[in-house]
Amino acid sequence: MMSQRFKTLVDVYQNSTRQFADRQLFGTKGEGGYAWTSYGQFAQQVEHFRGALATLGVGRGDTVAVICDNRVEWAVGAFATYTLGARYCPMYEAQSPKDWEFIIADSGARVLLVANETIERQVRPLSERIEALEHVVYFDGPRGPNSFMRLLGVGMEQPHPLVEVDEDEICALIYTSGTTGDPKGVLLSHRNIVSNIEAVQSFEIVSPEDVSLSFLPWAHAFGHTIELNLLFSAGAAMGLAESIKTIPDNLLEVRPTILLAVPRIFNRIYEGVHKKVADEGGVRQRLFSAAMNNAERLRDKQEDGGHAGILTRTLDNIFENVIFSRIRERFGGRLRLAISGGAALNPAVAHFIDNLNITVLEGYGLTETAPLISCNLPNARKIGSVGRPIPGVEVFIDTSKSTEEGTGEVCVRGPNVMVGYHNLADKTRAVLDDEHTFRTGDLGHIDEDGFLWLSGRIKDEFKLENGKYVAPSALEEQLQLSPFIDQIMLEGQNRPFVVALINVAKDELEEWAKAQGVSSESSLDDDAVKKLYLDEIVRLSADFKSYARPRTVLLVDDEWTPENGILTPTLKLKRAVVVERYKERLDALYASSK
Numbered sequence: 001m002m003s004q005r006f007k008t009l010v011d012v013y014q015n016s017t018r019q020f021a022d023r024q025l026f027g028t029k030g031e032g033g034y035a036w037t038s039y040g041q042f043a044q045q046v047e048h049f050r051g052a053l054a055t056l057g058v059g060r061g062d063t064v065a066v067i068c069d070n071r072v073e074w075a076v077g078a079f080a081t082y083t084l085g086a087r088y089c090p091m092y093e094a095q096s097p098k099d100w101e102f103i104i105a106d107s108g109a110r111v112l113l114v115a116n117e118t119i120e121r122q123v124r125p126l127s128e129r130i131e132a133l134e135h136v137v138y139f140d141g142p143r144g145p146n147s148f149m150r151l152l153g154v155g156m157e158q159p160h161p162l163v164e165v166d167e168d169e170i171c172a173l174i175y176t177s178g179t180t181g182d183p184k185g186v187l188l189s190h191r192n193i194v195s196n197i198e199a200v201q202s203f204e205i206v207s208p209e210d211v212s213l214s215f216l217p218w219a220h221a222f223g224h225t226i227e228l229n230l231l232f233s234a235g236a237a238m239g240l241a242e243s244i245k246t247i248p249d250n251l252l253e254v255r256p257t258i259l260l261a262v263p264r265i266f267n268r269i270y271e272g273v274h275k276k277v278a279d280e281g282g283v284r285q286r287l288f289s290a291a292m293n294n295a296e297r298l299r300d301k302q303e304d305g306g307h308a309g310i311l312t313r314t315l316d317n318i319f320e321n322v323i324f325s326r327i328r329e330r331f332g333g334r335l336r337l338a339i340s341g342g343a344a345l346n347p348a349v350a351h352f353i354d355n356l357n358i359t360v361l362e363g364y365g366l367t368e369t370a371p372l373i374s375c376n377l378p379n380a381r382k383i384g385s386v387g388r389p390i391p392g393v394e395v396f397i398d399t400s401k402s403t404e405e406g407t408g409e410v411c412v413r414g415p416n417v418m419v420g421y422h423n424l425a426d427k428t429r430a431v432l433d434d435e436h437t438f439r440t441g442d443l444g445h446i447d448e449d450g451f452l453w454l455s456g457r458i459k460d461e462f463k464l465e466n467g468k469y470v471a472p473s474a475l476e477e478q479l480q481l482s483p484f485i486d487q488i489m490l491e492g493q494n495r496p497f498v499v500a501l502i503n504v505a506k507d508e509l510e511e512w513a514k515a516q517g518v519s520s521e522s523s524l525d526d527d528a529v530k531k532l533y534l535d536e537i538v539r540l541s542a543d544f545k546s547y548a549r550p551r552t553v554l555l556v557d558d559e560w561t562p563e564n565g566i567l568t569p570t571l572k573l574k575r576a577v578v579v580e581r582y583k584e585r586l587d588a589l590y591a592s593s594k
Helices: 009-019 039-055 072-082 097-107 117-123 148-157 190-201 221-234 247-254 263-280 282-303 310-331 347-355 425-431 473-479 506-516 520-525 527-540 575-581 583-592
Strands: 024-030 033-038 063-067 087-091 111-116 135-140 170-175 185-189 211-214 237-240 258-261 337-340 359-365 372-375 394-398 408-413 438-446 452-457 485-491 499-504 552-556
Touching (some): 009 072, 009 221, 024 039, 024 072, 024 247, 033 039, 039 072, 039 148, 063 072, 063 097, 072 221, 097 170, 117 135, 211 221, 211 258, 221 237, 237 247, 263 282, 263 337, 282 310, 394 438, 473 527, 485 575, 499 583, 506 520, 520 527
Parallel strands (some): 024 237, 111 135, 258 337
Antiparallel strands (some): 359 372, 408 438, 485 499
């Protein structure tokens, strides 16, 4: 598909609903399987809900907020808002009520859309405390005065014309996850988001024939732009996953051609397949290993610009029919493209998925860049990198405060860079200069071929007692490949060495402990268990600098979730919260190691 010149998301909406009116857009799971809403049917709902929002007083520049997971009504609300010249402010159902209240008040939301009556009852008191908030509308529930279904009828009776908007007007107000302090509202213009859409369309990797299984939250900038708006602009379809737990079943039902996900999902696929193969053992395990080794040889030759020998190519065809195609059947049998974003994807996981003849494309971006900055392409990629900058975007490295030669802060200029932070002029000036260059806070370097490589967040980097700096994220990703590790954080700020704080994978550890005759009640304190984890660290960290490798471990079996405040809604670790939570145990661990 050739790139088309859109200026706003209103242009995208008009083009797609006209050009693809009869094509499937959203699939929703019901009792009889997936039922599909077409682009034309979606447009009708948007037209009606735009009229409804107008009757509630929403106009150009107003804010409509939403607390809801991915569903058709979420998208209806978004495009009804855009086509009124207003801005959409998404939140997560899993977010804390404290965050909801802060965001609703800070954004000045006039109307709040929520998933169901349960959330509506939770937020109802906010209307009394927040002056700007006038209406709360729920999607699921009886047809009452505040129901979405009733308002669709109102909008049908009182239609409102589509508003022509300027590309520099704000269309989205997306709050960052807030690993420290309150979330920051990122103001994104139509131009910001559409520049991302056009850049990816120019690569011609998405077509109207594509289908995704949608579970990446649209409240996240990656899901908002690269799934919802990009696939919508291309005429593709999105089957909505029921939940994270039902993804394996939904893959078989939707049979996606494209999967957009964060590394955590790809890690689970990697771990699941390897565990199943290991459990089967024998001939199947040996065949799988041979297939993977042959695929590695084939890729190495291709990456070096050469041609694999006839034996390697012949074996690859055999393994494709015997091994790889059968594994792909678990994803519905049609998956051709896996797009990863939101955090660094471990190269071992990327190689594994690539070996299955599913092309892996890793990209990089932030909410503040709408989000895409760079990405790998099928014909221009280096696994482990985050690709080259997308068209129209300039990336350079500021090495002025670097702790390692050639590495520095990643800085970005381009049409994707946000307008600024909402109500935070000082914080906007701290990251945007007079030339509108954005300082990402990420560490990285650009190689001789123009590919960007990341090494972690500046704020996550810590300094050991000996003055050595450790950027922990890459090693954390590597160690997370252990089947015995659910979540991990490395710590060592002003300490003599690095400690791995590990949230254990309970089922795998219990299985191992039973086989070893270790009591499950005392397993976390058992020397054999500690040795297991130290051995796993040695096995997986050989390629990292010795001072960055953990010397000992602190094992816990808690839940690290957004609900208890340890993870953000986008599953990023709040490091300061973890350190504070386990401070006494960490202090004792260091004291006993002296």
